[in-house]
Amino acid sequence: MAGAFVLDKASILDRLGGDEKIFAMMVDMFVQDVDSNCAALATALASGDPAVLRREAHTVKGLLATFSDDIGAENASLVEQRARDGLVADQAEAVAGLQQRLREIAAVLSAG
Amino acid sequence: MHNVLIIDDSDINLAxxxxxxxxxxxxSPTLFDHPLAALEWCRSNVPDLVIVDYMxxxxxxxRFISAFRALHGRNEIPVLMITANDQRDIRYDALLGxxxxxxxxxxxxxxxxxxVRNMLSLRTxxxxxxxxxxxxxxxxxxxxxEIREREKELIFRISRAAEFRDPETGAHIQRMAHYSQIIALxxxxxxxxxKLILEAAPMHDVGKIGIPDYILLKPGKLTPEEFEVMKGHSRLGHELLKDSRSEIMKAxxxxxxxxxxxxxxxxYPYGLKGxxxxxxGRIVAVADVFDALTSERPYKRAWSLDDACRFLEDGRGKHFDPMCVEAFLAGWEHVLDIRQRFRDEEMPQI
Structure with missing residues (x-):
């Protein structure tokens, strides 16, 4: 996945009306949920069901967009669109990229 | 306090x-991470606003919005749907759906x-x-x-006006009205x-208001000619009331x-049968005659209850509708209660 994740806290806070508490809560939840989100992507890929993969990719797209990760959200959107077209098997690399991105963001957020 | 229902399968979005x-x-937010559980909740709860994720x-x-709208009384409740920026088609479908x-x-x-404020204002x-x-x-x-109460009072007073010119008493019209109700039951x-017969029966003799005093108040027996005039009270009463728009007056x-x-x-007046x-009319005939027989008047003593009942029984199929006599006797305990409640010297309200 091109480009390292850079936390743009200012833009996120701008969307949240400057509410640090809500931001902190979202960070905690993201970090806490990262393993289960990665696992859900893996399960969706393994299931071979495009509808399941589409839904998981959609969820990840929303998560990444929430943290202003436009590149990550765009990649998740591509997986979602391809799954909508019925493609699953050849998306292993893209899914692995999303998992890596999720962990990368979690690491950045944890580092604070 | 607005109850806001939020449905999203993503915990972070929900939070x-x-x-x-x-x-x-x-x-006051109510959260569901599963649309089916939220729909079940909506069967017995009415939110002020629904915020629902698309996927x-x-x-x-x-589909959730469609199912929610199908629930009784949920058609007007504001719904906001959350979609991704790139889902314009979904947004159109949501607005149309x-x-x-x-x-x-x-x-x-x-x-x-x-x-959200706009939607809650709409709900308010x-x-x-x-x-x-x-x-x-x-x-x-x-x-x-209030109008109906005034109508009832007016009817009662009109009926009383007719009775004032007659040896009958106010308690008579109360008793015979309640006897009529017992038969109707x-x-x-x-x-x-x-209820209608209870309120209409007091007007049975309202036509007596048009009968000359020398006949109405005559102490002795009426001549055949006088009796013919007296019989006219039925038509007079009917003429007085028939064109009213009131259900009670018409009855x-x-x-x-x-x-x-x-x-x-x-x-009389038409010699109708059965x-x-x-x-x-068949009901009131039984109620009116029974009360007239069992009441004391200046010109006669009250009949005993047994004699009055025998008169009714003997009159089955002749003077009276047998079913009305049977219904009256079947409610005998109530009849005795009415006699107690409405004595000639007392007059409780209907």
């Missing part, structure tokens, strides 16, 4: 929307607050209008009840019909014209 809703103040397992937001507005992800607090307006409609409806009911008439007109008809066709005689 974010909840936090933003709480920031608005005066809102969820088992049931997407569009019953969503009032939409929110895009990632959620922006300013946009979120403005749209809806509730205000519903409350006002209910208030107006109760006012109409109240006023209608025994005949399995509806509650409304039982009173029917009672007035038919309460002296006899089951075997020997009554079921040609209106039911209210």
């Amino acid at each position: 974010l929307v909840k936090a933003l809703v709480l920031k608005l103040g005066d809102c 969820m397992p088992d049931m997407d937001g569009l 019953g969503a009032n507005d939409f929110l895009t992800k990632p959620i922006d607090r300013v946009e979120f607050s403005a749209r 307006g809806q509730k205000y209008l519903a409350d006002r409609a209910e208030h107006l409806s109760s006012l109409v009911d109240e006023r209608t009840a 025994g005949l399995d008439l509806s509650i409304a019909q039982q 009173g007109a029917e009672v007035a014209i038919s309460h002296h008809e006899k089951y075997d066709g020997t009554g 079921h040609q005689i209106p039911l209210f």
